[in-house]
Amino acid sequence: MNNLLSKLPKVDTVLGEEVIREYINKLPRKIVVLTVRNIIDKYRLSILTKNLTDFSYEMVIEDIKLELNKTLKPKLRRVINATGTVIHTNLGRSPISINAINHIFEIGTRYNNLEYNLDEGKRGSRYSHVEEIICQITGAEAALVVNNNAAAVMLVLSTLAKGKEAIVSRGQLVEIGGSFRIPSVMEQSGAILVEVGTTNRTHLYDYENAINENTAAILKVHQSNFKILGFTEEVSIDELVDLSHKNNIPLIEDIGSGVLVDLTKYGLNYEPTVQESIKKGVDIVTFSGDKLLGGPQAGIIVGKRQYIDKMKKNQLTRALRIDKFTLAGLETTLKAYLDEENLKEEIPIFKMLSMDTNTLKRNAQKLAKLIKTYIQDDKIIVDVKDDYSTVGGGAMPLETIPTYVVAIKPKHKTVEELEKSLRMCEIPIIVRVSRDYLLLDVRTLFDDDYAIIAENIKNVI
Numbered sequence: 001m002n003n004l005l006s007k008l009p010k011v012d013t014v015l016g017e018e019v020i021r022e023y024i025n026k027l028p029r030k031i032v033v034l035t036v037r038n039i040i041d042k043y044r045l046s047i048l049t050k051n052l053t054d055f056s057y058e059m060v061i062e063d064i065k066l067e068l069n070k071t072l073k074p075k076l077r078r079v080i081n082a083t084g085t086v087i088h089t090n091l092g093r094s095p096i097s098i099n100a101i102n103h104i105f106e107i108g109t110r111y112n113n114l115e116y117n118l119d120e121g122k123r124g125s126r127y128s129h130v131e132e133i134i135c136q137i138t139g140a141e142a143a144l145v146v147n148n149n150a151a152a153v154m155l156v157l158s159t160l161a162k163g164k165e166a167i168v169s170r171g172q173l174v175e176i177g178g179s180f181r182i183p184s185v186m187e188q189s190g191a192i193l194v195e196v197g198t199t200n201r202t203h204l205y206d207y208e209n210a211i212n213e214n215t216a217a218i219l220k221v222h223q224s225n226f227k228i229l230g231f232t233e234e235v236s237i238d239e240l241v242d243l244s245h246k247n248n249i250p251l252i253e254d255i256g257s258g259v260l261v262d263l264t265k266y267g268l269n270y271e272p273t274v275q276e277s278i279k280k281g282v283d284i285v286t287f288s289g290d291k292l293l294g295g296p297q298a299g300i301i302v303g304k305r306q307y308i309d310k311m312k313k314n315q316l317t318r319a320l321r322i323d324k325f326t327l328a329g330l331e332t333t334l335k336a337y338l339d340e341e342n343l344k345e346e347i348p349i350f351k352m353l354s355m356d357t358n359t360l361k362r363n364a365q366k367l368a369k370l371i372k373t374y375i376q377d378d379k380i381i382v383d384v385k386d387d388y389s390t391v392g393g394g395a396m397p398l399e400t401i402p403t404y405v406v407a408i409k410p411k412h413k414t415v416e417e418l419e420k421s422l423r424m425c426e427i428p429i430i431v432r433v434s435r436d437y438l439l440l441d442v443r444t445l446f447d448d449d450y451a452i453i454a455e456n457i458k459n460v461i
C-alpha cells in the first residue's frame with residue numbers, strides 16, 4: 001500500500017504536463033487544479049480502501065483528461081434518438097420546429113412586448129399573445145397557458161374546487177412518470193378527492209350518488225399511459241356533460257397529450273381531440289404543449305370564460321406562469337395548426353409519426369450502407385429489419401407503428417459494450433437493444449444524424 005501511495009503523482013507534476021496545461025487555456029486555472037487534486041484524491045482513497053491494487057501515471061492523466069473534458073461540455077446536451085420513441089420523455093419530449101426556435105431566438109436576444117400593449121402604449125398581459133390563436137384552433141371561449149399540464153391541473157382544481165369535493169373515477173387515478181399522480185396533485189390543490197366506481201368499471205350512477213352540496217367539480221382524466229382491457233366500463237363525455245350541467249358543476253377534463261388534429265389522417269389510431277371535448281360541452285380541458293402538440297413544455301387550459309377568468313386572478317397563476325421563450329415557441333407552433341397541410345413539414349414529430357414504411361426502409365438502407373462503407377464486415381454484422389416504433393410521451397401506450405431499423409451485431413464486442421460506447425460519444429447516441437442486436441430506428445433520426453452515427457460506430461468499433 002505504501003508503495004502505491006508513493007507512486008501517486010504530485011499536483012504540480014501533473015499541472016506541468018503539456019496535455020493538462022492545454023486545458024488552462026480553455027478553463028479557469030482554479031478548476032483545472034481542483035480537478036487534478038480531486039482525481040489524485042480519488043486514487044488515494046481507492047488505494048487506502050484496497051479497491052486499487054495497481055495503476056500507472058498514464059491512467060491518472062487519462063482520468064484527469066476525461067474529467068476535464070466533461071467539465072468543458074455543457075451538462076444539458078443534444079443527443080441522437082435512435083430508439084424510435086417519438087415523444088421520448090427522457091430525451092426532451094418533442095423536438096420543436098426551426099421556426100419556433102427562430103422566434104425564441106429573436107424574442108430572447110432582444111426586448112419584446114411580453115407585457116406591453118402596443119396598440120394602447122401601456123402595460124399588457126403576457127397571456128394575451130396566444131389566447132386568441134388557441135381559441136381559434138380549439139373552438140374554446142377562453143384560454144390560459146402555464147408551465148406544464150401538471151401545473152394546469154393544479155391551477156384548475158385550486159381555482160374551482162379548493163376546500164370542496166372533486167369526483168374522479170377510480171379507473172382514472174393515474175400516475176404519469178412518477179412525479180405526477182392525480183391523487184397527490186388534487187391534495188396539493190386543496191381539492192378533496194372523491195373516488196367513485198372501481199378500477200375497471202365506473203357507471204353514471206356512481207357519479208350521481210357522489211354528488212352533494214359540497215361537490216365543486218367532476219374531473220375526467222385521460223388514461224394516457226395505460227389501458228384497462230376486458231370487463232370495463234367508463235362513463236362517456238356526453239353523459240358526464242349532461243350530469244354536471246344538470247347539477248350546475250363544471251366538468252374538467254385532463255386530456256393529457258393535447259391532440260389538435262385527427263391523428264387517423266397520419267396513419268395513427270384515433271385519439272380524442274381537444275376540439276371534440278370543447279364541442280361536447282366540457283367546461284375546462286387541460287393538456288401539455290410538448291407531447292402530441294409538438295411544441296415547447298407548457299400546460300394549456302381552455303374552456304368557458306367564466307372559469308378561465310377566475311384562474312387568471314388566482315395567485316397560483318403567477319407562480320406557475322409561462323416565460324417569454326415558451327410563449328414565443330408556443331405561438332409559432334400553434335400557427336402551424338392553422339394550415340394543417342403544412343403540419344408534416346413544420347412540426348418534427350408529425351413528420352416522424354407520418355413517415356411511410358417505404359421512406360423508412362430507404363432511410364434504413366441508406367444508414368446501413370453508410371455504416372458498411374465506414375467499417376469492414378469482419379468487425380460487424382449490419383442488417384435492415386422491420387420492427388416497431390412507439391409514440392411515447394405517455395400517449396397511446398399500446399400503439400406500435402411499423403418501422404425499419406438497422407440491426408447491428410459487433411463481432412469482437414458485446415452489444416452492451418457497444419451500446420455504452422455510443423452513449424458516451426461526443427454527441428451521445430441512444431439506441432434500443434434487443435437480444436443479440438443493437439437497433440437503430442430511423443424514424444426518430446434527423447438528416448444530420450446519419451453521418452454522425454456511422455462515424456461514431458467506426459470509432460468505437
Ligand SMILES: *Cc1c(COP(=O)(O)O)cnc(C)c1O
Pocket residue numbers: 148149150151176180221222223224225254255256257287288289298299393394
Ligand atoms: C402527461 C400528462 C400529465 C402531465 O403533463 P406535464 O405537461 O408533463 O406536466 C398530466 N395528465 C395527463 C393525463 C398526462 O398524460
